[in-house]
Amino acid sequence: MRLAVIGGLAAGPAAAAEAKRRDPAAEVVLFEASAFVSVGACETRLVAAGVLDDLPSIPAETLASTRGLDVRTRHRVDALDVRTGTLTVEAMDHGSRYTDRFDRFILATGARARRLGIAGEDAHGVFALRSKEDAHALRDWLDTEPVRHVVVAGAGPVGVELAEAVRLRGLRATILAPEGRALAGLLHADLGAPLASALRAAGVALRAERAIEILTNAAGRVRAVRTDRGELIGCQAVIVAVGIEPRTELARAAGIRLGATGGLAADDQMRTSARTVWACGDGAEVRRVVDGASVLWPVAPVARQTGRVAARNAVRRGGPPATFAGVTGAAAVVAFGLELAAVGLSERDAAFAGLDAVAVQVAGRSRSSVTPGGHPLWVRLLAERGSGRLLGGQVMGAEGAAWRANVLVPLLRARATARDLAEDTDLLYTPPVGPAVDPLRVAAARLAAAAR
Amino acid sequence: MRLAVIGGLAAGPAAAAEAKRRDPAAEVVLFEASAFVSVGACETRLVAAGVLDDLPSIPAETLASTRGLDVRTRHRVDALDVRTGTLTVEAMDHGSRYTDRFDRFILATGARARRLGIAGEDAHGVFALRSKEDAHALRDWLDTEPVRHVVVAGAGPVGVELAEAVRLRGLRATILAPEGRALAGLLHADLGAPLASALRAAGVALRAERAIEILTNAAGRVRAVRTDRGELIGCQAVIVAVGIEPRTELARAAGIRLGATGGLAADDQMRTSARTVWACGDGAEVRRVVDGASVLWPVAPVARQTGRVAARNAVRRGGPPATFAGVTGAAAVVAFGLELAAVGLSERDAAFAGLDAVAVQVAGRSRSSVTPGGHPLWVRLLAERGSGRLLGGQVMGAEGAAWRANVLVPLLRARATARDLAEDTDLLYTPPVGPAVDPLRVAAARLAAAAR
Numbered sequence A, B: 001m002r003l004a005v006i007g008g009l010a011a012g013p014a015a016a017a018e019a020k021r022r023d024p025a026a027e028v029v030l031f032e033a034s035a036f037v038s039v040g041a042c043e044t045r046l047v048a049a050g051v052l053d054d055l056p057s058i059p060a061e062t063l064a065s066t067r068g069l070d071v072r073t074r075h076r077v078d079a080l081d082v083r084t085g086t087l088t089v090e091a092m093d094h095g096s097r098y099t100d101r102f103d104r105f106i107l108a109t110g111a112r113a114r115r116l117g118i119a120g121e122d123a124h125g126v127f128a129l130r131s132k133e134d135a136h137a138l139r140d141w142l143d144t145e146p147v148r149h150v151v152v153a154g155a156g157p158v159g160v161e162l163a164e165a166v167r168l169r170g171l172r173a174t175i176l177a178p179e180g181r182a183l184a185g186l187l188h189a190d191l192g193a194p195l196a197s198a199l200r201a202a203g204v205a206l207r208a209e210r211a212i213e214i215l216t217n218a219a220g221r222v223r224a225v226r227t228d229r230g231e232l233i234g235c236q237a238v239i240v241a242v243g244i245e246p247r248t249e250l251a252r253a254a255g256i257r258l259g260a261t262g263g264l265a266a267d268d269q270m271r272t273s274a275r276t277v278w279a280c281g282d283g284a285e286v287r288r289v290v291d292g293a294s295v296l297w298p299v300a301p302v303a304r305q306t307g308r309v310a311a312r313n314a315v316r317r318g319g320p321p322a323t324f325a326g327v328t329g330a331a332a333v334v335a336f337g338l339e340l341a342a343v344g345l346s347e348r349d350a351a352f353a354g355l356d357a358v359a360v361q362v363a364g365r366s367r368s369s370v371t372p373g374g375h376p377l378w379v380r381l382l383a384e385r386g387s388g389r390l391l392g393g394q395v396m397g398a399e400g401a402a403w404r405a406n407v408l409v410p411l412l413r414a415r416a417t418a419r420d421l422a423e424d425t426d427l428l429y430t431p432p433v434g435p436a437v438d439p440l441r442v443a444a445a446r447l448a449a450a451a452r
Helices: A011-022 A041-049 A060-067 A132-144 A157-168 A189-201 A249-253 A300-314 A347-352 A401-413 A418-424 A439-450 B011-022 B041-049 B060-067 B132-144 B157-168 B189-201 B249-253 B300-314 B347-352 B401-413 B418-424 B439-450
Strands: A002-006 A027-032 A070-073 A075-081 A086-091 A096-101 A104-107 A111-113 A126-128 A149-153 A172-176 A204-207 A211-216 A222-227 A232-234 A237-240 A244-246 A277-279 A330-335 A338-344 A357-365 A376-384 A390-397 B002-006 B027-032 B070-073 B075-081 B086-091 B096-101 B104-107 B111-113 B126-128 B149-153 B172-176 B204-207 B211-216 B222-227 B232-234 B237-240 B244-246 B277-279 B330-335 B338-344 B357-365 B376-384 B390-397
Touching: A002 A011, A002 A075, A002 A300, A011 A027, A011 A060, A011 A104, A011 A300, A027 A075, A041 A132, A041 A157, A060 A070, A075 A249, A104 A300, A126 A132, A132 A237, A149 A157, A149 A232, A157 A172, A157 A204, A157 A237, A157 A330, A189 A204, A189 A338, A189 A376, A189 A390, A222 A237, A277 A300, A330 A401, A338 A401, A347 A357, A347 A376, A347 A390, A357 A439, A376 A401, A376 A418, A376 A439, A390 A401, A390 A418, A390 A439, A401 A418, A401 A439, A401 B401, A418 A439, B002 B011, B002 B075, B002 B300, B011 B027, B011 B060, B011 B104, B011 B300, B027 B075, B041 B132, B041 B157, B060 B070, B075 B249, B104 B300, B126 B132, B132 B237, B149 B157, B149 B232, B157 B172, B157 B204, B157 B237, B157 B330, B189 B204, B189 B338, B189 B376, B189 B390, B222 B237, B277 B300, B330 B401, B338 B401, B347 B357, B347 B376, B347 B390, B357 B439, B376 B401, B376 B418, B376 B439, B390 B401, B390 B418, B390 B439, B401 B439, B418 B439
Parallel strands: A002 A027, A002 A104, A027 A070, A104 A277, A126 A237, A149 A172, A149 A237, A172 A204, B002 B027, B002 B104, B027 B070, B104 B277, B126 B237, B149 B172, B149 B237, B172 B204
Antiparallel strands: A075 A086, A086 A096, A111 A244, A211 A222, A222 A232, A330 A338, A338 A390, A357 A376, A376 A390, B075 B086, B086 B096, B111 B244, B211 B222, B222 B232, B330 B338, B338 B390, B357 B376, B376 B390
16 A cells, blocks of 8 residues: 655645554655645744744654654655556656656645735745745844835734734834724624724734735835835835635646635545545635535644544545544634634624524623733624524633633534523633633523524 | 522522513512622632722612512521421511511522531631621731731632632641642642642642641630641631531421432422422532532532522423533632633542543643743543543643633533544634644543543
8 A cells, every 4th residue: 555645734744644553554655845844834923023943843754754654855746647546756856757656645735825916026025924934034034134114915814923923023014904904804893993902002003905016126125015095115024914725736637626615625534536535734625514614724733633534544444434523613813912713603604604693792801800810801602593503703802712712612513502502501610710600601691592 | 479589699699580580570589698699709719818808799779679679688587388388587687587478489598618616616717718708707807917827727729719818918828638739629639749839839838637626815816726647836817618518407497308418409490309499509409411410519600500490490380491401510720820620520520420431631731832921731531431421621720721621511511522522623723822732632632542
């Protein structure tokens, strides 16, 4: 049994290791085009801020020797022929190409940063953050160039985190947010004010504008960003943070089906449309359990779990297949002194899924009102009208918000109702970790009434 | 319809308000022997520390007017005749007694602090904390007497919290813990070291001794505690914190059945053995969902919820009865810089329930390893051998421990397995709120393997 795992960031190494664990006799080859494997890309903000010198990663030799894998970094897979089981591989350090045959394949090809698609985007001083090399490039630019002002194009999680990193360096930061606010994809507009205040308090300018051109000086270095309102914003660095898109060139050329999201279509065994090919990681579609939608959910734990499921099935010789249990859709950002977390469906998601959703929002506190050190806490919960089934929730506050949101994960998976949370979920109580009737349960009680 | 609710701390007011909400025509009378209703007794530590001047409570008039209740404070119910529906009531401020007839009754008679039962326990300077008056008495003693050293007899949640309060005042504190460690009922011995270190670092002496006599001076004031090891510990105040016991005199005299715990036996509708009497609050037994045991679970949210269920059934005129969904058994203490939380069964509970339990314990961190500001975090999880069903968990750390434990509440209620938590519970991930593979899931993965 020869298994090829293509992609070495997070899902690929998890898949390769799991395959070898399940079938020690299998020959497992992990291909990665960059020089690094098992990269902790979520720590990019710390490298950008100068807090951390480099993204954590596992040396390829260590991964190979501890897991019994054949790890080939700087090897780019250029083609996959599913009919003959042949990969065409470019050994980048040797300038050579070769073909190799395998029995089965796992695509962990991940995603790339989306581009703005505007003039000047390739100038020196323009960065999109995804890889270890990207993080190095930004760090080196901020360390060595005379940067005073950084424009961050995009106000999603990565944009907000990197704006904070820029401020931690003492530089000016401007976020361009065409939606007019930060984290519009994560949080409802009614939760926007505290984050807007926190950004202002931190000295970050947020402009409801879109970058339409990046201007450079004679040396090809960025000197300004022009926006759709005709403003010219002088800056010495631009961070492009407008989301990611799955890398699917290899799969498409191999005739493997893509889903409506543009990612690799996969069933709950993580099998693609090709019989010998499984998919995992940021580029593979997964089912969101709340509404059954196929979504991309590019976070490390999901990447690893889909990798393990793909691997178990790729090396399976009998017994029931492994299945991926889907995602609830949980995400969080911690920045500017706030934890901002969302689980399950937003109102827009619910409408798109054709669900009649009711939302309530409450403002409470992270600790009992008389306990010193508490902070304001906001909870927004969503349920289906009639059944009262919980559909999603958003929690925000300086403390205790992300883990409160995590309590919603098993509830959403169990298809619990607002009433279940309000009355029957006996969360622990002690004043320093929440009021006797926690804001989470206050919101649930109001929602149970409103959704009737 | 005349409904009498007996007891005004937490469960009683919740029950009375809910009864009136459900049946606005009902006459609802709330009897409370003390002068106060709706008391936030969990804040006693803050009053003891001098951080808060008084326990929060709702003025009886406010409760009466906003909820439409007849609230009678300083009225002690001395007898209940369930056959005739008659209460005998002592109007304490008038030195008079009267009888009154009702259709239905809710017993929210709560619990009292347990006593040591040793000589000297009634001396000036000996305190057991339960009521607003108790908190005032301790506060006044510490404010006005020349206290230098306080002995806390008992190392449960209240003992630990009050030892911290004593230290916050800059006084010496000694905890007498016959078990040899603090919070032995909450946390497994293998989790004991970090708490022991925290107590030492805070300058609290913990002695594996039991108080056998309290010595007084000529003025009847405490001057020392004698222990079962023959030690004499000089002190100017003693706090007795050896747990609570349900107040059941009224119910027993009325012929109402008690359970094996000594509390009021009640079914899942919170009905007692008497047809017209319901029970709620700290004195009423509830079912622990993990093992089906009848337990006392004296925390405010459970008191309120049992109160609401009792009320709905007491005023019910049709439709299905309300039921109490039971407790998972969730508790937490925050003290000396640690959150210490437990949910579900301990190993002792599991053995008592005849369950073959397997435990694992892991040490991890509250944030990803490279994120600044993280703290050590310990997770101990328990599952049933064979099935892998989660039975309980304990989480401890300087941050993120209590809310991590709360994630176990819906999982235990849903009878989830260790594997469900390890693989299928897609908790949100961002490095500042936990590692990519959270200690909770690391523990669950090891437990899933160990419980096989």
